[in-house]
Amino acid sequence: MFTLRTSLTSPFGRKVRIGAGVLGVSEQITLVHADTLDATDTLRTQNPLGKIPCLLLEDGTVIYDSWVILEFLQEQANSEALLPRAGLERYRVLTQAKLADGIADAALLMMYEARFREPEQMSRRWLDHQRGKVERGLAVFEANPPEDKLDLIGISLVCMFGYLDWRKPVAWRPNHPNLVAWLERMRALYPIINATAVPE
Numbered sequence: 001m002f003t004l005r006t007s008l009t010s011p012f013g014r015k016v017r018i019g020a021g022v023l024g025v026s027e028q029i030t031l032v033h034a035d036t037l038d039a040t041d042t043l044r045t046q047n048p049l050g051k052i053p054c055l056l057l058e059d060g061t062v063i064y065d066s067w068v069i070l071e072f073l074q075e076q077a078n079s080e081a082l083l084p085r086a087g088l089e090r091y092r093v094l095t096q097a098k099l100a101d102g103i104a105d106a107a108l109l110m111m112y113e114a115r116f117r118e119p120e121q122m123s124r125r126w127l128d129h130q131r132g133k134v135e136r137g138l139a140v141f142e143a144n145p146p147e148d149k150l151d152l153i154g155i156s157l158v159c160m161f162g163y164l165d166w167r168k169p170v171a172w173r174p175n176h177p178n179l180v181a182w183l184e185r186m187r188a189l190y191p192i193i194n195a196t197a198v199p200e
């Protein structure tokens with residue numbers, strides 16, 4: 001059994017929740033809420049970076065970063081459903097998934113600018129810098145939409161779009177019709193996407 005420290009709104013925690021579902025290991029994972037802003041939360045002793053998601057094993061081992069956790073769960077499940085074990089395809093999937101995660105990272109930094117700074121301290125230049133990453137990344141996926149597949153690329157994209165729709169750091173839907181259509185098809189194909197959405 002594993003314990004997953006996360007919140008139900010974290011796009012990176014959602015990656016792990018969806019990945020566990022795809023791999024068929026969800027029942028082995030107990031979710032324990034973590035608050036990244038609470039200095040007394042044990043999260044900071046489990047992951048010195050104070051970031052979620054963070055996976056606790058029964059023997060005391062701690063695994064963090066959604067990426068590392070998903071690799072671990074895939075190995076436990078003896079599967080290649082998320083990511084091929086070797087070969088050029090592995091690196092194609094890794095690179096595309098990193099791009100999706102990088103968009104989510106940039107969107108998060110845009111939101112943190114507002115969360116951690118007073119309005120008069122906010123840097124327009126920093127926000128534009130992060131927005132550029134989001135827009136360039138989305139343009140790449142819009143030009144070449146991914147397969148209708150819940151592998152590491154699909155999972156990372158679904159969670160990134162979920163975050164953009166929830167926090168709205170940019171209005172991505174009007175200019176990305178291919179991606180909007182892709183997300184709709186994925187929602188219809190994979191019930192776990194709606195089941196792990198940010199609670200209303």
Ligand SMILES: N[C@@H](CCC(=O)N[C@@H](CS)C(=O)NCC(=O)O)C(=O)O
Nearest residue numbers: 010011012036051052053065066067
């Ligand atoms: N690369 C990390 C990113 C994790 C991350 O940024 N998580 C956010 C929540 S969505 C967090 O914990 N933020 C708190 C902080 O940065 O202090 C992963 O994939 O797990």
